[in-house]
Amino acid sequence: MTTAIAHPNIALIKYWGKAPGPLNIPASPSLSITLDQLTTTTSVTTQSHDRFVLNGMEADDPKVAAWLTNLRTHLDIPGLSIETTNNFPTGAGLASSASGFAALITAINAHCKLGLDATACSSLARQGSGSAARSLFGGFVELRAPEWCATPLFDAAHWPLSVIIAVTDTGRKAISSSVGMERSRTTSPYYPAWITQTGVLFDEAREAIRLRNFSVLTRLSERSTLDMHALMLSSQPPLLYWNGVSVALMHRITALRESGVPVFFTIDAGPQIKAVCLPEAMDVVESALREVDGVRQLVRTKLGSGARVVND
Numbered sequence: 001m002t003t004a005i006a007h008p009n010i011a012l013i014k015y016w017g018k019a020p021g022p023l024n025i026p027a028s029p030s031l032s033i034t035l036d037q038l039t040t041t042t043s044v045t046t047q048s049h050d051r052f053v054l055n056g057m058e059a060d061d062p063k064v065a066a067w068l069t070n071l072r073t074h075l076d077i078p079g080l081s082i083e084t085t086n087n088f089p090t091g092a093g094l095a096s097s098a099s100g101f102a103a104l105i106t107a108i109n110a111h112c113k114l115g116l117d118a119t120a121c122s123s124l125a126r127q128g129s130g131s132a133a134r135s136l137f138g139g140f141v142e143l144r145a146p147e148w149c150a151t152p153l154f155d156a157a158h159w160p161l162s163v164i165i166a167v168t169d170t171g172r173k174a175i176s177s178s179v180g181m182e183r184s185r186t187t188s189p190y191y192p193a194w195i196t197q198t199g200v201l202f203d204e205a206r207e208a209i210r211l212r213n214f215s216v217l218t219r220l221s222e223r224s225t226l227d228m229h230a231l232m233l234s235s236q237p238p239l240l241y242w243n244g245v246s247v248a249l250m251h252r253i254t255a256l257r258e259s260g261v262p263v264f265f266t267i268d269a270g271p272q273i274k275a276v277c278l279p280e281a282m283d284v285v286e287s288a289l290r291e292v293d294g295v296r297q298l299v300r301t302k303l304g305s306g307a308r309v310v311n312d
C-alpha cells in the first residue's frame with residue numbers, strides 16, 4: 001500500500017473556463033496558495049479491479065474512472081483499490097478535487113513506480129481537475145501557458161500569509177465547476193472580457209507577491225474573485241454560488257480592512273469565504289468573522305507544502 005497526502009489550494013487569480021480539446025487545459029492562467037491545515041490522504045493498493053472509497057464510503061466517481069482510463073492508454077497502471085479521506089467538507093467549494101487528484105497521482109506514481117517528476121504529475125493531475133495541477137506544489141504556485149503544468153513561484157517562507165476559512169454551508173454544490181465553466185463560456189457575453197482581464201491581473205499579482213505588497217495583492221485578488229462571480233452571475237441560467245452569510249462576511253471583511261486590518265476575501269465555486277491576512281491580524285480577523293450570524297465553522301491555516309508520499 002502507498003499513501004500520499006496533498007492539500008487544497010486557493011486561487012488568488014482564478015481559473016474559470018477551458019480551452020477546447022480533451023486535455024482539460026484552462027483558457028487563462030491562474031495563481032494560487034497551497035494551504036496547510038486541510039488535507040486529503042489517499043492510499044492505493046493493487047487489486048484485480050478498480051475500487052474507490054471516499055471518506056469511508058464505496059463511491060462511483062465517473063471523473064476518477066475516466067481519468068484512470070485515459071492514464072492507462074500510456075502508462076502501465078494495474079487495477080487499484082483507492083481509499084481517500086478529506087479532513088474537510090467534500091465538494092463544497094473547498095477545493096477537494098484539487099487535493100484529491102494531486103494526492104491520487106502522487107500515490108499512483110510511487111505505487112506503480114512510474115518515475116514521473118512533480119511537473120509531469122502536475123500535468124496529469126490537471127487532466128483530472130484543473131486546479132489539482134497547482135496542489136502538487138507548496139507556497140505560491142502558478143499555472144500558465146504554454147505547458148499548463150503548475151510551477152512553484154515562491155515557497156511559503158517567502159511570505160507567510162495566513163488564511164481563515166469561514167464555512168457557511170457543508171453541503172455539496174449544486175452545479176459542478178466543470179459544468180459551470182462551460183455554461184459561462186457558452187452563454188456569458190462577458191466571457192471574452194474575463195479571459196483578457198484575468199491575464200492582466202495574473203501578471204500584476206505575480207509582481208505584487210514578489211514584492212510582498214499586501215495592498216496591491218488585496219486589490220488584484222478581490223477583483224479576480226468579483227470578476228469571476230460577475231461572469232458566473234451573467235451566465236444563463238445564472239450561477240449564484242453565494243448565500244446570505246457569504247455576503248455578510250464580504251461586508252465584514254471590507255469593514256475590517258477599512259479600519260486598518262490587513263485582510264481580503266476570496267471565494268470559489270461555493271458559499272465559503274476565505275479571508276487572507278497577514279499573520280499578525282489572524283486573531284482579530286477570526287474574532288470578527290465569528291461574530292457574523294450563520295458562520296458554521298472557522299478553520300485557521302497557514303501556507304503549506306506540495307503533495308508527497310507518506311509511506312511506501
Ligand code: 2P0
Nearest residue numbers: 011014015129130131177178268269
Ligand atoms: C480555481 N476553481 O482557480 C477556480 C476558481 C473554482 C473557482 O478551479 O473542471 O475542480 O475539474 O478543471 O479545478 C475549481 O474547478 O475544475 C476551480 P475542473 P476544478 O481554483
